[in-house]
Amino acid sequence: MKLKFNHVDFFYGTKAPYLFQALNDIDCEIKEKSFTCIVGHTGCGKSTLIQQLNGLLIPSKGSVFAGDFVVSSNKKERTKKLKPLRQKVGIVFQFSEYQLFENTVEEDVAFGPMNFGVKKEEALKIAHESLLKVGIGESFFKKSPFDLSGGERRRVAIAGIMAMQPEVIVLDEPTVGLDPRGVKEMMLLFKQLHEQGTTVVLVTHDMNLVYGYASDVIVMDHGKVVYQGGPHELFNRSVDEYSLETPLVTKLIQGLENKGYKFDLQKIAFIDDLVDEIVKQRRTSK
Amino acid sequence: MSNITLGRYVPRDTFIHSLDPRVKIISLILLMVAIFISYSTWEMTFIMAGILGLFIFLLALISNTSFRLLFKSLRAMWFLIIFLLLINILIKPNNAEIIAFSIGSLDIYWESIFQSLKIIIRLFLMVSLTMILTTSTKPLDLTYALEWFMKPLKVIKFPTHEIAMTISIALRFIPTLLNEVERIMKAQTSRGVDFKHGKISSRFKAIISLIIPLFIASFQRAEELADSMEARGYDPKAKRTTYHKLRFSVNDLFVFILCGAFMAATIVFSVMNFTIKTPLFVPWLVIGCCLVLFYLFGLGAANARRYKK
Ligand SMILES: Nc1ncnc2c1ncn2[C@@H]1O[C@H](COP(=O)(O)OP(=O)(O)OP(=O)(O)O)[C@@H](O)[C@H]1O
Numbered sequence: 001m002k003l004k005f006n007h008v009d010f011f012y013g014t015k016a017p018y019l020f021q022a023l024n025d026i027d028c029e030i031k032e033k034s035f036t037c038i039v040g041h042t043g044c045g046k047s048t049l050i051q052q053l054n055g056l057l058i059p060s061k062g063s064v065f066a067g068d069f070v071v072s073s074n075k076k077e078r079t080k081k082l083k084p085l086r087q088k089v090g091i092v093f094q095f096s097e098y099q100l101f102e103n104t105v106e107e108d109v110a111f112g113p114m115n116f117g118v119k120k121e122e123a124l125k126i127a128h129e130s131l132l133k134v135g136i137g138e139s140f141f142k143k144s145p146f147d148l149s150g151g152e153r154r155r156v157a158i159a160g161i162m163a164m165q166p167e168v169i170v171l172d173e174p175t176v177g178l179d180p181r182g183v184k185e186m187m188l189l190f191k192q193l194h195e196q197g198t199t200v201v202l203v204t205h206d207m208n209l210v211y212g213y214a215s216d217v218i219v220m221d222h223g224k225v226v227y228q229g230g231p232h233e234l235f236n237r238s239v240d241e242y243s244l245e246t247p248l249v250t251k252l253i254q255g256l257e258n259k260g261y262k263f264d265l266q267k268i269a270f271i272d273d274l275v276d277e278i279v280k281q282r283r284t285s286k
Numbered sequence: 287m288s289n290i291t292l293g294r295y296v297p298r299d300t301f302i303h304s305l306d307p308r309v310k311i312i313s314l315i316l317l318m319v320a321i322f323i324s325y326s327t328w329e330m331t332f333i334m335a336g337i338l339g340l341f342i343f344l345l346a347l348i349s350n351t352s353f354r355l356l357f358k359s360l361r362a363m364w365f366l367i368i369f370l371l372l373i374n375i376l377i378k379p380n381n382a383e384i385i386a387f388s389i390g391s392l393d394i395y396w397e398s399i400f401q402s403l404k405i406i407i408r409l410f411l412m413v414s415l416t417m418i419l420t421t422s423t424k425p426l427d428l429t430y431a432l433e434w435f436m437k438p439l440k441v442i443k444f445p446t447h448e449i450a451m452t453i454s455i456a457l458r459f460i461p462t463l464l465n466e467v468e469r470i471m472k473a474q475t476s477r478g479v480d481f482k483h484g485k486i487s488s489r490f491k492a493i494i495s496l497i498i499p500l501f502i503a504s505f506q507r508a509e510e511l512a513d514s515m516e517a518r519g520y521d522p523k524a525k526r527t528t529y530h531k532l533r534f535s536v537n538d539l540f541v542f543i544l545c546g547a548f549m550a551a552t553i554v555f556s557v558m559n560f561t562i563k564t565p566l567f568v569p570w571l572v573i574g575c576c577l578v579l580f581y582l583f584g585l586g587a588a589n590a591r592r593y594k595k
C-alpha cells in the first residue's frame with residue numbers, strides 16, 4: 001500500500017481561540033513495502049504526520065492517499081468509511097502501554113481483530129501468534145495487562161496492532177524505555193515484518209536504528225519535510241545541515257576512511273558488519 | 287472535545303484580565319443579583335435586562351471574549367430552553383389575562399411567553415458573565431481568591447488551604463485529562479473502535495475501552511503527584527507565602543463601585559416599584575447608562591490602542 005501526502009497543511013486549535021500550524025505543505029511519499037524512518041526534533045510534527053495516515057486527523061489543507069483511500073480536507077473527495085483504512089494502516093502510538101484495558105493480555109490483543117469482524121476463537125489464535133512474536137510467552141496470556149512491567153505492556157500493545165494484520169504498520173517511538181536487548185529484539189521483529197511484505201513506518205530519535213534498518217528516511221523540521229531519500233546519502237552528506245546526530249557506524253567509517261580504508265556502504269548496516277569487513281580487508285591486504 | 291473546553295482561560299492582555307480575581311468574583315455575584323431582581327412590570331424587566339445585556343456585551347468586548355463562544359453556550363442549552371418554553375406555555379399563569387394566540391383549543395398567554403423569555407435571558411446573561419470570568423481569569427487565580435474568601439473560616443480550624451490546593455490541582459488537571467481522553471480515543475480508534483456509531487453493546491464496549499485506561503492513568507498521575515509533593519517537603523499545615531500576591535488597585539475599586547452601584551440601583555428600582563411612568567426615572571436612567579457606557583467605551587478604546595501597538 002502506497003502512502004502519499006499531497007500538499008498537506010495541518011492546524012491545531014481551529015475551533016479554539018488559539019491556532020498552531022503543525023504541518024506545513026507536506027508533500028512526500030512512503031513507498032510500498034519500504035522501511036521508512038521519520039526523524040526530527042521534538043515537536044517538529046512527526047506524531048501529527050502519522051495520524052493523518054489513517055484518518056485520525058484530517059488535513060486542514062491537501063490530501064493523503066493511502067491505497068484507494070483518500071483522506072482529504074475536501075469532504076467530497078474524502079473516503080466515506082475510514083474504518084477499513086484503520087485495519088490496513090495500524091498505528092502504534094507513543095506511550096502505547098496506556099491503552100490496554102481488557103481483563104487478560106490475550107483478550108486485549110484480540111480486541112483489535114474482533115473489531116474488524118474476526119470471530120473470537122480465530123482472533124485469540126492470531127493474538128497468541130502475535131504475542132509470541134513480540135516475545136510475550138504463554139505464561140502471560142491469562143494475566144491482567146496491569147500486572148505487567150512497562151516494557152511488557154508496550155510489547156502487548158504492539159502485538160495488539162500486529163494482530164490486526166495491517167498492510168502498513170506505523171510505530172511512534174516504540175523502543176523508548178526498553179533495554180538494549182529489548183530494542184534489538186523489537187527491531188528484529190519489525191525487520192521480519194518488513195521482510196514478510198509489511199510496509200514499516202518508524203518514528204525514532206535513534207540514528208543508529210535509522211542507519212541499520214531504514215530503506216528510506218524522511219527528515220522533518222518545524223512542520224516541514226526537509227529531506228527525503230536513503231539513509232546513506234543523508235548521513236554521509238547532510239547530517240550537520242539538519243543537526244541530526246551521526247550514527248556510530250558512520251563516525252567509525254569516516255574515521256577509518258581517513259586512514260585509507262574503503263567500504264561499500266550498502267553492505268554495512270551495523271558495527272558487526274563493519275568489523276567483518278575490516279577483518280576481510282586486512283586478510284586480503286596481507 | 288471543544289464543547290467541554292467552553293469557557294477555558296484565554297491569555298490576553300486586557301483591562302478585565304488585569305483585575306484582581308477577588309474583585310471579579312464579587313462583581314460576578316453583584317451582577318448576578320442584579321440579573322435576578324424582578325420588577326413590577328414587564329417593560330421594566332425587559333428594559334433592565336437590556337441594560338444588563340448591554341453592560342455584559344461591553345464586558346465581553348473589553349475582555350476580548352469571543353461572541354461565538356458565548357452563543358455556543360446558548361446552543362448547548364437548547365434542550366433546557368425548549369423544555370422551559372413548553373412548561374411555561376402549557377401551564378397557565380395565575381395572573382394571565384391577554385391571550386397572544388391559540389393553537390387549537392390551547393390558549394397561549396403573553397404572560398407565559400414573557401415568563402419563558404425572562405428565564406432564557408437570565409440564563410444567557412448568567413452563563414455569559416461566568417464565561418467572561420473564566421476566560422479572563424487564570425483558574426489558579428480564582429482558587430487564590432477563593433482561599434482568600436475562606437480566610438475567616440480558619441478561626442474554626444476549617445482547612446482552607448487544603449481545599450484551595452485540592453481545587454487548584456483538580457483545575458490544573460482538567461486539560462491534562464482532556465488530552466489523555468483524546469489520546470486514548472485515538473489509540474482505540476486505531477484498533478477499530480467506533481465511538482460515534484454502532485450498536486448499543488459495541489458503544490458500551492467503546493466507552494469501557496476509554497474509561498479504564500483513563501482511570502488507570504489518573505490514579506497513576508495522582509500517586510506520582512503525591513509522591514513528588516512529599517519528596518519536595520510539602521506540608522499543608524505550614525505557613526506559606528505565594529509567588530503571586532493578590533493586589534487591589536484603583537481600577538479594582540472602580541469596578542467594585544460600578545458593579546455595586548449597578549446592583550444597588552436595580553434593588554432600588556425593584557423595591558420602590560419604579561416604572562417608566564415614574565417622573566424623572568427615564569432621564570436619570572439614560573444619564574446613568576450614558577456615564578457607565580462612556581467609562582466602558584473609554585476602557586475599550588484604551589484597549590484597542592494597546593492591541594495595535
Ligand atoms: N492536541 C494538540 N493541540 C495543540 N497543539 C498540539 C497538539 N498536539 C501537538 N501539538 C503541537 O504540535 C507540534 C507537533 O507535535 P507532535 O506531537 O507532532 O510532535 P513530535 O514531532 O511527535 O514530537 P516528539 O518527538 O516529542 O514526539 C508541537 O509543537 C505540539 O506542541
Ligand SMILES: [Mg+2]
Nearest residue numbers: 046047094172
Ligand atoms: Mg511524537
